[in-house]
Amino acid sequence: MSASAIHVDDVTVHYGDVLALDHVTLDIAPGRVCGLVGMNGSGKSTLFKTIMGIVRPDSGTVLLDGAPPSEARTAGRLGYVPQSEDVDWAFPISVRDVVMMGRYGHMGFTRRPKRTDHEAVDQALERVELTDLSRRQIGQLSGGQKKRAFVARGIAQGATTLLLDEPFAGVDKRSEATITRLLREVAAAGATVLVSTHDLHALPRLADEAILLMRRVLLHGEPSAVLTPDNLALAFGLDVLDRGDDA
Numbered sequence: 534m535s536a537s538a539i540h541v542d543d544v545t546v547h548y549g550d551v552l553a554l555d556h557v558t559l560d561i562a563p564g565r566v567c568g569l570v571g572m573n574g575s576g577k578s579t580l581f582k583t584i585m586g587i588v589r590p591d592s593g594t595v596l597l598d599g600a601p602p603s604e605a606r607t608a609g610r611l612g613y614v615p616q617s618e619d620v621d622w623a624f625p626i627s628v629r630d631v632v633m634m635g636r637y638g639h640m641g642f643t644r645r646p647k648r649t650d651h652e653a654v655d656q657a658l659e660r661v662e663l664t665d666l667s668r669r670q671i672g673q674l675s676g677g678q679k680k681r682a683f684v685a686r687g688i689a690q691g692a693t694t695l696l697l698d699e700p701f702a703g704v705d706k707r708s709e710a711t712i713t714r715l716l717r718e719v720a721a722a723g724a725t726v727l728v729s730t731h732d733l734h735a736l737p738r739l740a741d742e743a744i745l746l747m748r749r750v751l752l753h754g755e756p757s758a759v760l761t762p763d764n765l766a767l768a769f770g771l772d773v774l775d776r777g778d779d780a
């Protein structure tokens with residue numbers, strides 16, 4: 534069976550009176566990078582939280598590799614790079630320890646890292662080019678370095694489903710290029726990547742497919758077919774691509 538890695542079937546979510554997701558259905562195949570695009574409040578974070586099993590839908594189903602989100606989470610198969618606003622950057626934890634958190638699912642009860650855990654963390658830190666900064670408190674990194682630290686956590690975890698909420702917000706071109714390359718590599722190794730972004734110009738380089746969300750799925754297809762000026766005007770209500778390609 535060529536099961537979807539991420540299967541969302543007719544999901545509706547309310548927060549009180551607010552309708553955040555309205556009969557959302559989508560399927561993403563293993564090894565794909567999918568970009569999630571939509572204006573503020575269109576339900577992107579809610580979709581992530583529902584896929585993670587943190588928000589319970591009023592109706593509808595989410596399956597990850599055929600299993601409920603809680604199972605994927607417990608098994609350590611689900612990696613998440615949060616929006617910067619959702620992280621307590623003052624928390625007294627080093628960059629290395631953030632990345633090591635990705636290994637918890639592999640450690641059992643004691644949470645005592647073994648050599649394989651240390652090696653996985655070292656490799657992940659190297660891949661995101663943060664080896665030299667690994668002893669720093671996480672809040673003492675730049676915006677792009679912080680994002681790379683959380684991407685490293687997902688890599689060290691060996692997640693088969695990786696969700697990233699705005700990984701390019703406030704990052705420079707170098708971090709953007711590093712994160713893009715890493716996500717492509719992770720997908721080439723078989724993982725499925727869902728990434729929300731406002732960086733529409735970077736999307737064709739990053740993603741195999743794109744979803745335009747406005748509480749419901751407006752469009753889902755190849756980035757070039759989804760991100761047309763007409764479609765974006767529909768989703769954002771303005772000509773968001775009219776900034777030239779040199780932005």
Ligand SMILES: Nc1ncnc2c1ncn2[C@@H]1O[C@H](COP(=O)(O)OP(=O)(O)OP(=O)(O)O)[C@@H](O)[C@H]1O
Pocket residue numbers: 548549551552553571572573574575576577578579580
């Ligand atoms: N905990 C909550 N309680 C009540 N309403 C909420 C809550 N979280 C989100 N909402 C509302 O649900 C809708 C969708 O919000 P969500 O955060 O999913 O959008 P988003 O696309 O991620 O937005 P942004 O791009 O600004 O991060 C919005 O109208 C928001 O105000």
